[in-house]
Amino acid sequence: VKAMDDSMTQIGIVTNKTAQEAWSSFETYNAQAKRLHMTTTDLLEATKLYYQQGLNTAEVNQMVEATAVAAALGEVSMADAANTLTAIMNGYSMAATQAMEVTDKISAVGADSAADFGELSSAIEKVASSAATAGVDLDHLLGYLGKMVEVTREAPTNIGSAMKTIVARMAELKEDPTTALEDGVDVNKVQTALRTVGIELFDTTNQMRDLDEIIDELGGKWNDLSRNSQAYLATVIAGNRQQSRFLALMNDYDRTMELVASSQDSAGRSSQQFRNYATGIESSLNNVKAEAESFYCLLYTSDAA
Numbered sequence: 293v294k295a296m297d298d299s300m301t302q303i304g305i306v307t308n309k310t311a312q313e314a315w316s317s318f319e320t321y322n323a324q325a326k327r328l329h330m331t332t333t334d335l336l337e338a339t340k341l342y343y344q345q346g347l348n349t350a351e352v353n354q355m356v357e358a359t360a361v362a363a364a365l366g367e368v369s370m371a372d373a374a375n376t377l378t379a380i381m382n383g384y385s386m387a388a389t390q391a392m393e394v395t396d397k398i399s400a401v402g403a404d405s406a407a408d409f410g411e412l413s414s415a416i417e418k419v420a421s422s423a424a425t426a427g428v429d430l431d432h433l434l435g436y437l438g439k440m441v442e443v444t445r446e447a448p449t450n451i452g453s454a455m456k457t458i459v460a461r462m463a464e465l466k467e468d469p470t471t472a473l474e475d476g477v478d479v480n481k482v483q484t485a486l487r488t489v490g491i492e493l494f495d496t497t498n499q500m501r502d503l504d505e506i507i508d509e510l511g512g513k514w515n516d517l518s519r520n521s522q523a524y525l526a527t528v529i530a531g532n533r534q535q536s537r538f539l540a541l542m543n544d545y546d547r548t549m550e551l552v553a554s555s556q557d558s559a560g561r562s563s564q565q566f567r568n569y570a571t572g573i574e575s576s577l578n579n580v581k582a583e584a585e586s587f588y589c590l591l592y593t594s595d596a597a
Contacts, residue, residue, distance in 0.1 A: 299336035306343045324353075328360040330370070335360070338370040345378070351388035358391035361566045365399060366410040376413040383420035384430055392562065394430070399565050400558030401434045401551050407441035411448040415441060418452025419459065426463045427502030435552030436507075436541055443540035454537040458530050462493070462503055485528040489513055489521065511545030 296318075297311070304314035318332075321339070325332040338359050342352040355377065363373035380386070380394055398416075402409040415437045423433045433455070440451045462482050483493040491509050495501050514522065522539070530538035541548060 295333050296336055299333070299340045302340045303336070303343055306340075307349075324356070328357065329364070330360050334363075334370040338374050341371065341374050347388060354388040355391050358395045361392070361562050362395045362398070362409070362413065365395070365402070365562065365565055366408075366413050368410055368413070373413070376417055379417045380420045380430070383422075383424045385424070393559075395562040396558040396560065397430060397434055397555040399562035400554045401438040403561065403565065404554040405438040405442045405551055406445070407438045407448070411441050412437055413448075415448035415452035415455070418449060419456040422456055422459050422463075423503075426459045427500075428459065428504040428507075429502075431552050431555040432504035432507075434555045435548055435550075438551045438554075439548040440537050440540045443543075444537060446537070451537060454530070454534040457534050458538060459503060461529060461531060462506070463500065481528050485525050486510070489517060489525070507541075508549075511542060511548065514542045514545050 297315075300314040300318075301311050303309070304311050307314070321335055322332045325335040328335065335356060338356050339352055342355045347355065355374075359370055359373045359377055362368075362377060363370045366373060366376075368376075377391060377394060381388075381391065386394065398409055398412050401407070402412050407415075412434060416433065419433065419437075424430075428436075436455060437448075437451055440446075440454065441448055444451065461480075464480050464482070480493075486493055486506070489510070491506060491513075493500060493506065510525070517525070522542070523535075526535045526538045526542070
């Protein structure tokens with residue numbers, strides 16, 4: 293009750309309600325928690341976080357629904373799941389109505405690869421913002437991360453950091469492209485390396501192309517390149533420390549594109565997996581806890597009155 297009261301107080305503060313007014317919504321929160329097979333305490337914690345981000349009630353409810361599914365499938369706390377969704381959705385400028393779409397994509401790639409939901413969530417937090425800025429869409433990013441985790445079996449945070457390094461090196465500009473390209477000067481080492489295999493980093497208007505488009509083009513040529521050429525490109529694009537992870541992404545690029553396709557065709561995948569979760573012991577225990585919370589709250593509010 294103390295934990296719930298702390299969250300209720302914070303919810304009241306950010307929604308301009310008194311604590312008593314916030315508590316009047318307890319039955320609604322408790323019913324939502326039972327439907328999502330979680331405790332009311334955890335639900336209120338996530339609700340508080342999203343209200344503090346300035347979301348309205350409808351947006352908060354949409355985010356909480358997606359967060360509950362993400363937390364269950366990723367076997368993480370609601371707070372951790374909320375952080376992951378916030379990082380992705382802020383990075384890709386997505387609306388709350390798209391929150392479940394994000395969990396669908398992570399669920400699909402997690403189910404179709406050797407990288408599970410939790411691993412993908414940890415990896416994507418590291419790189420979502422920079423990848424979105426560089427023109428790597430969410431489907432491609434999840435496919436890339438899933439493939440690298442699947443092949444290397446390294447810690448997902450290392451894979452996320454590796455992808456962040458790759459994006460940074462490809463997008464790094466040593467010269468102003470508006471003048472350098474007109475003068476025939478390569479603006480970074482990646483551009484020089486890509487040109488050896490007939491790939492341009494910039495379009496005809498001297499704007500940098502979307503990086504997922506460039507990586508896909510390179511992937512289509514990868515098997516036809518010599519081992520020396522592959523090693524050269526991997527070193528220039530990813531650096532010595534991340535070379536092996538980039539090679540994990542590019543080797544058997546058809547598999548990478550399979551995972552991208554899984555993300556693209558992912559509608560409803562998280563709901564399907566969540567239904568399976570709902571039949572488990574943890575889900576049942578959370579339902580019991582939510583019932584207990586309802587009873588404790590009744591005693592608390594009666595005593596307060």
